[in-house]
Amino acid sequence: MSARWELVVAELVAERGEALVRYATLLTGDEEEARDMVQDALAATFGRLRNGFAVEQAEAYVRRAIANRFLDGARRRQRWRRISPLVVDRERLDSGSTLTGERLDMAARLQRLTPRERACIVLRYDEDRTVDQVAAELGISAGAVKRYLSDALAKLRGMLERERERGERLDGRPRDGREEVR
Structure with a gap:
């Protein structure tokens, strides 16, 4: 007979697996890295917690593990960039779809x-969490969340304004006639 936690994992992956990958993709900007991160978070979560929680609780634990792994990895990469002389941007291919282009532009802005x-x-805008929920998930104060949101939104507005002034997409290519500049 299968253990209870194995059933919870199977149900979580079947019902919420793609949502977890989308969440991790928005954080990392890379779907392959996001899938690895979700896998690691599942292993870490169910390696420690075995029984006694439902799928909803398990999802909350996994999302927290994803956020922590993302932030830990970002700190490691930041330290590495300080000592690394080279930074390489990943090459992205254009699918030709305006919608895909807009998503890639936003992912690049993030x-x-x-x-x-x-x-x-x-967490706030894609996952539709309240400020208090974001604070709890990241383990910081609500005031800090508000400050990070304010700073991030100001940066995103600035990026959009600069793009509009230049009349180009984030990747530096001119917008064609089909794409609307708002």
Whole structure:
């Protein structure tokens, strides 16, 4: 007979797996890295917690583990960048779809925020969490969340204004006639 926690894992992955990957993708900016992060978070969560919680509780634990892994990784990468002489941008291919282009533009904008700002923006606006919920999930005060959100939104507004002034997309390519500049 299968253990209770194995049933919870199977149900969580079946029902909420793609939502967890989308959440991690918004944080990392890379779907492959996001899938790895979700896998690691599942292993870490169910390696410690075995029984006694439902799928909803398990999802909350996994989301917290994803956010913590993202922030820990961002700190490690930040330390590495200080000593690394080279920074390489990943090459992105254009699918030709305006909607995909807009999503990639927003994902690129999110990558330009600090890790805490990005985590706060994703949790608040993509995951539709309250400020208090974001604070609890990240283990910081509600005031700090508000400050990170304010700073991030100001940065995003500035990025959009600069793009409009230049009349180009975030990747530096001119917008074609089909894409509306708002």
